[in-house]
Amino acid sequence: xxxxxxxxxxxxxxxxxxxxxxxxxxxxxxxxxxxxxxxxxxxxxxxxxxxxxxxxxxxxxxxxxxxxxxxxxxxxxxxxxxxxxxxxxxxxxxxxxxxxxxxxxxxxxxxxxxxxxxxxxxxxxxxxxxxxxxxxxxxxxxxxxx
Numbered sequence: 373x374x375x376x377x378x379x380x381x382x383x384x385x386x387x388x389x390x391x392x393x394x395x396x397x398x399x400x401x402x403x404x405x406x407x408x409x410x411x412x413x414x415x416x417x418x419x420x421x422x423x424x425x426x427x428x429x430x431x432x433x434x435x436x437x438x439x440x441x442x443x444x445x446x447x448x449x450x451x452x453x454x455x456x457x458x459x460x461x462x463x464x465x466x467x468x469x470x471x472x473x474x475x476x477x478x479x480x481x482x483x484x485x486x487x488x489x490x491x492x493x494x495x496x497x498x499x500x501x502x503x504x505x506x507x508x509x510x511x512x513x514x515x516x517x518x
Contacts, residue, residue: 377436377437377438377439378438378439378459379439379440379441380438380439380440380459380504381440381441381442381443381450382425382440382441382442382443382450382502383442383443383449383450384421384424384442384445385442385502386424386425386428386440386441386442387404387424387425387428388502389440389500389502389504390425390428390430390438390440392500392501392502393430393438393476394430395475396472396475396476397430397432397438397472399430399431399432400431401428401429401430402429402430402431402437403427403428403429404425404427404428405425405426405427405428406422406423406424406425406426407421407422407423407424407425407426407442407444408422408423409426410426420445421442421444421445424442424444425440425441425442426441426442427439427440427441428440428441438459450503457505458497458505458506458507459504459505459506459507460506460507460508460509461506461507461508461509462509462510462511463494463508463509463510464510465510466494466510468510469486469494469496469508469509469510470486472508473486473496473498473508476498476500476506476508477496477498477500477506478501479500479501480498480499480500480501481498481499482496482497482498483497483498483499483505484496484497484498486508492511492512492513493509493510493511493512494509494510494511495507495508495509495510496508496509
């Protein structure tokens with residue numbers, strides 16, 4: 373079966389963000405490639421952006437990978453307050469949902485506190501301190517299998 377893995381872009385702070393995500397989800401980075409490691413036509417200004425992240429991957433759970441990169445300055449700047457898609461995390465228990473919600477939302481803006489929802493799941497929504505939008509959910513019918 374196909375899997376869906378979020379890929380998110382940053383304005384030069386991808387490494388900081390992914391170090392934070394690693395502290396929440398655990399595990400080890402599967403890949404870290406910096407712009408200095410790549411040499412191709414049209415590649416970013418190596419001197420200025422050499423240490424920025426060209427690609428990073430953090431496995432989360434058994435079948436998911438959170439991936440991302442820094443956007444080279446020559447391609448513009450992301451508006452961190454614009455409407456973007458949210459990353460949805462399906463927890464296996466209320467305790468795990470609370471742990472993920474509380475850790476990821478630290479320093480961010482909570483849009484909907486985690487609580488029992490009218491549709492029967494345990495749900496919360498926020499924007500983390502890097503501007504990435506998240507939804508955390510535990511639905512006892514699915515137990516993290518969505």
